[in-house]
Amino acid sequence: MKHPDPVQVFRMEAAELFEQIESGLLDLLHDPSDQQQIDAVFRGLHTLKGSGAMFGFEALAAFTHHCESAFDKVRKSEAPASEELIAAVLAAQDHMKALVETPQADLEAEGEVLLARLHEAVGNGAGPAVSPLAEAEAPVPAARPSGPSRWSIHMRLPENVMANGTNPLGLLDELRELGECTILAERSSIPDLAALDPTALHVGWKIDLVTDKPRSDIEDVFIFVMDDMELEIREAEAIPTAPQAVAPAEEKESGSEPQPQPAAPAQAERPVSRAAPAGRDAKHGDKAAENVRVPAGRLDELMDRVGELVIAQSRLSRLAGSSADIHLRSVSEDVERLSGELRDTMMVLRMVPITQLFGRFRRLIHDLARETGKQIELITEGENTEVDKAVIERLADPMVHLVRNSCDHGIETTAERIAAGKPAAGTIRLIARQSGGDVTIVIRDDGRGIDRQRVRAKAEAQGLIPPNAQMSDQELMQLIFKPGFSTAQQITNLSGRGVGMDVVKKSVEALRGTINITSTPGQGSDIALSIPLTLAIIDGLLVRVGAGTYVIPLSAVEECLELSPADDRRSLDRNFISLRDSLVPFIRLRELFQTGTTPDPHQKVVIISTGEERVGLVVDQIIGDHQTVIKSMSKLHHSVQTFSGATILGDGSVALILDVTHLVAAGQYQEAQLRTAI
Structure with a gap:
């Protein structure tokens, strides 16, 4: 049995301690007198110091000792938890992270600068927590x-x-x-x-x-x-270490009046x-046994095994369906039920609350507010929404860029906000909500909004659109995601170089998601990301086009219609279908994939949607639903945007998974071209 690397175990524990320390420090910004948070931060620093020394991270232990000593003054009410002190400890925590990741690096000079800043913050705020008068009147400890x-x-x-x-x-x-x-x-x-x-x-x-x-x-x-x-x-x-005065009892016996004694502090008495309450130990043991730390790589490996089991079960079901053996069918049904339950359990294991993602932005907002000189508050909603851990990991970088842009472009300075009749502090809201098989994450700010005229002027100057082109508001907003596009008037450390928003869109689309922007001038902007809950196993609709089989994510399917030969002939030049008094563009997948086959007499149209946009996909046959284990495409196929992955069917053949986002965009572009021609 392979034992885990102790150093790696320490790094995992250190990451949790860093998160605990950072959360406590940021909470203290809102309530510097919260003794519970002060104690939690001190315990985190103390544990980090002790564990670091135990595992040979001597530089970390020595540096953390100074931070612990400084924060111990806060714990003993010898110094307040000032904003400067909290900022200094947060900067020191970043240095601790570097000492954990690269213990051999020469970071002594940087550490000395941080410690000087820390001592200065403690020195500036040092002093008794009570007034000098109250201190003079307080009982003197020398009474004991x-x-x-x-x-x-x-x-x-x-x-x-x-x-x-x-x-x-x-x-x-x-x-x-x-x-x-x-x-x-x-x-x-x-x-x-x-x-x-x-x-x-x-x-x-x-x-x-x-x-x-x-x-x-x-x-x-x-x-x-x-x-x-x-x-x-x-x-x-x-x-006692010196002769004591006469005891009160002796004084009473000698007839002298006893002097009033100062009351000892209640804590000393x-x-x-x-x-612990009765039975707590047993309960505590049960609770501890319920939580087991498992490396993420093992969960990924287990998910792969479950995926292989789902594929094998599909093959078994296919064989049982073509067999007259009742016992084989019974076993196949049991395996199908058990594999389904195992799949659902595994999916739950991979799901983590989105608060793990939102929590990272508390520190980011704090740092951005200090860097820009603005007052910015962060509000989160729907933190308990659960998402696949792989989605969380891949969403972190795009969301960091979006939040930084909202703070730089969206939120005004304090003077501008007061002049506009707004509160002095701007607000960034992170909102998560689940809708079917997708989760929607909204980054909302109450800033100045997006200047559409500036966006249009910049797009025309870069040749992205012709002058005076007719565009919908959403099409205009999507120009922001073009490579090299930026409306910033000056380059800052946060934004302005035109790099990032196009990468954000590519990252979201790589997750089979969509991104949309809505903005109201003077009131703020909303950036909505719609992402699948999981990237491992999805419910799909199996369709046939020519001789090939394809999978459409079931969460994107609205309905299925039959395309009669008469409707097919009428729409040869325009590719529109009438659906409840509205025209919906459709794509003939047979032509898109160049199958070279003749269409079936009774073709079907699968209506798919991403948000408010709808497009029909013309297929030859709808086979049925299918539990789809997603396999990544090879590097040779990264440029093929029509497909987002592949899966293995019960007969061992491969079916490609259609990229719904790309197909909807292609259908909308085709619709725009036809409308322009008309």
Whole structure:
């Protein structure tokens, strides 16, 4: 059995920690006093430092230590979570990522600059969280005797703590480092040998600790397991290092009036107790067992195997259909049912919430706002919509470019927005919603909108359209996706070079998706991406054209009609069909594929659509629906835009999958040409 590379495992864990730290920092921008987020960021930095040192990332551990120390001041209310500090920690996090990916690289100079910026941010904001007057009036800690204190600690960890990677002996060693420590094991919960689980922890501990460290240092030992354990920390007594004044009881006996004693802080009087409810350990163990980290490559491999099984099942169904053996048909039906359930389960495993994609843009919006000097807020909707993980990965780069364009071109400066009667802060909305087998993602801004006259003038200047050409609003908007097209008046770090929007469109179309723009001057723009939920297995409509078999994605099919010989003859020159008082252009696939065969007497028209655009595809025969396992085309066929992939049928033959987006665009172009000729 091949064991995973420990360094690679650490990199996976580090990625999760970076995401946790970044999310907490961005949340603090909205509420700098959120102690829960402050603690979460500190724990993330502390874990990253410890894990980095454990796996040999010494440079990472040393650098992270400084960030942790700086943020510890925020945790102890010695410095506020200022915007400058958060920006400095975010920049430092980028440096940590580089240290994780390339630990051998010489990044010391860059790290020193970042640490100087971090220390400056902490220094500028350092200071007590209360006013000087309140500080003067607060009880002085000297009320308690100076010197070490004796602490009584009772701890019991969950039974599954070792399975989760926590070493209890390590916690005890950390307590020993704080001072003189006496440890007594509680063995009353150890079961009989027959019922003993060697992987579970059945022992608790009572610790007597003498230390001059504060309570917070003791609590920090348990910072990562405190939520799941039973822990009680009680100060037993203070050990004086100098002769003490007469005790209040002695003063009373001698007849003198006792002086009022300053009240000790409530935290010092109340023990820290975090007792888990009954049965929590078992539940926690069940929850931990439910979540298993699996590399994405293994899921892809499993998906390939499921795809092969679906193809084999299709062949088995074909053989059983031509056989008179009842038992063979029964087995074929069982295999078909099981393979269908396995396919559906596998599809669910590959689906991830789109919040994993949307979450990346919180940091991007923060950085863009600082870079442009604009006030920009991000609002997300439909984060729980689930999409295939492969779609998420391939959508990230196109969406980054679209969001950057919206911030640069769309959102106005603060002065311009106030002059226009708008709120000072611009808004970028990321909206996701599912519709059938597709998911629609909308990037919406409330900026200045798109200047159509400037788009037209730029297109005419570049020779993309003739002067004064008649175009619909959507056709005009699609010019933005032409290579080299840009309406920016000046080149910035974000946009203006005319590179990117054409790549965005190609990337979306490579996912068998569409992209549309709508804009209202002075109110903003919407960029809508319509993408299939999955790229692995789809429901398809199997059709025959000549001697060849093809697959049309079923999610794009609206209806099927019969093309009578009379309608076929009437439409020879125009290729239009009347559908409920509207004309729909259609494409004769037999002519497009140059089959060289005569048409069947009763041809069929499959009406397909992408959004509001509809086109008919004339085929010779509709065979039926088919579970389509998508296979990528070879590099030699990348320039063939009519097909988006291929699949293997039950008889072992290959059927090509039609690219609906390209065919609809071709049909609309054909319609425009005919209308121009008229």
